[in-house]
Amino acid sequence: MEIPDAPPAHLVGSDGPGEADREVYRGLAADIASGVAVVAARHRGHDVAATVTGYLDVSHDPPTLLVSLYEEGRACEAVEAAGAWTLSLLARDQRGIASWLASPGNPVVGLLNQVPFRRAPVSGAAVVEGALAWFEVRTVRAVTVATHRLVVGEVVAMGRGAGAGDDPLVHFARDYTGLRRER
Numbered sequence: 001m002e003i004p005d006a007p008p009a010h011l012v013g014s015d016g017p018g019e020a021d022r023e024v025y026r027g028l029a030a031d032i033a034s035g036v037a038v039v040a041a042r043h044r045g046h047d048v049a050a051t052v053t054g055y056l057d058v059s060h061d062p063p064t065l066l067v068s069l070y071e072e073g074r075a076c077e078a079v080e081a082a083g084a085w086t087l088s089l090l091a092r093d094q095r096g097i098a099s100w101l102a103s104p105g106n107p108v109v110g111l112l113n114q115v116p117f118r119r120a121p122v123s124g125a126a127v128v129e130g131a132l133a134w135f136e137v138r139t140v141r142a143v144t145v146a147t148h149r150l151v152v153g154e155v156v157a158m159g160r161g162a163g164a165g166d167d168p169l170v171h172f173a174r175d176y177t178g179l180r181r182e183r
Contacts, residue, residue, distance in 0.1 A: 009072060036098050036169040036176060039067050040117075040126040041085040043078035047126050050075035051102035053171045054148070055087060063155035065137055068148045076149050084123035084138045085153070088131035088161070090169040092178030096179045097128060098169055099176070131161035132168055135169050 009023045017025070040049035052075075054068030067078035070075060079085045090098055097115050102104070116129035120136040127134045139154035144150075170179045 006029070010173050017162045026160045028040040030174050031172075033170055033179075035068075035173040036090045036171050038088045038090060038097065038101055038126075038128050038131070039069065039075055039079060039085055040112075041078040042074070042087070042124050043081050043083040044109055047105055047117075048074050049101050049112055049115070050107060051064065052087075063135075063158070064140075064152065065109065065135055065155060066152045067149055068150055071144060071147055071149045077152055080125075080139070080142055082088075083124070084125065084136065084156070085151075086123070086125040086127050086136050088126075088128035088136060090128065091130060091132050091161070091165055091171050093165075093174045094128065094130060094169055118156035120157060127159075127161075129161065130167075133160050135156065 006042075010021070012021045012093045018020075022024075027143070034053040035055075037052050037055055039052050040047060040050050050073065052067055052069065056066040058064040058066050067079070067085075067087060071080060100114065101111075112126055117126040118129060119125070120134075121125050122136055125136065127136075135155050136157040138156050139151055139153045141152045142149050170177050
């Protein structure tokens with residue numbers, strides 16, 4: 001049944017969003033629960049990886065994924081230049097990996113020295129050990145939207161992480177948590 005009054009709303013300024021609008025948006029967007037993953041690529045002989053919460057299963061025919069990357073970030077540059085990348089879906093007990101790879105200013109060389117990983121079979125990009133699932137992806141398109149690049153790719157290899165459980169790492173209210181399924 002429709003409720004006659006409009007919901008309480010913060011209207012964005014007609015001149016475009018101001019700082020107050022962006023703050024309201026940040027607060028409300030923190031209520032979006034999303035899975036946590038690591039995107040990785042080999043670039044200039046180094047492993048580049050970053051924690052991401054903006055990714056999407058686009059299609060199963062052909063298997064296609066999308067990842068959203070900050071356009072000015074090293075991960076975006078590496079993913080685009082490499083043309084192939086991996087997405088490792090993290091388990092709850094991999095919170096430390098997510099925090100480490102989300103920290104700004106981490107070194108490029110040796111970034112994954114403290115993260116257990118294996119090499120993907122086609123591109124050689126890192127696959128985080130113990131991830132719930134992983135995908136190796138070949139880029140087919142990239143589009144800039146606001147401050148991010150949406151990178152779309154077809155899956156060329158995939159698998160379940162060795163010893164992976166069934167409790168995904170979730171980002172909610174600007175923090176990492178788990179999500180246990182009811183049995």
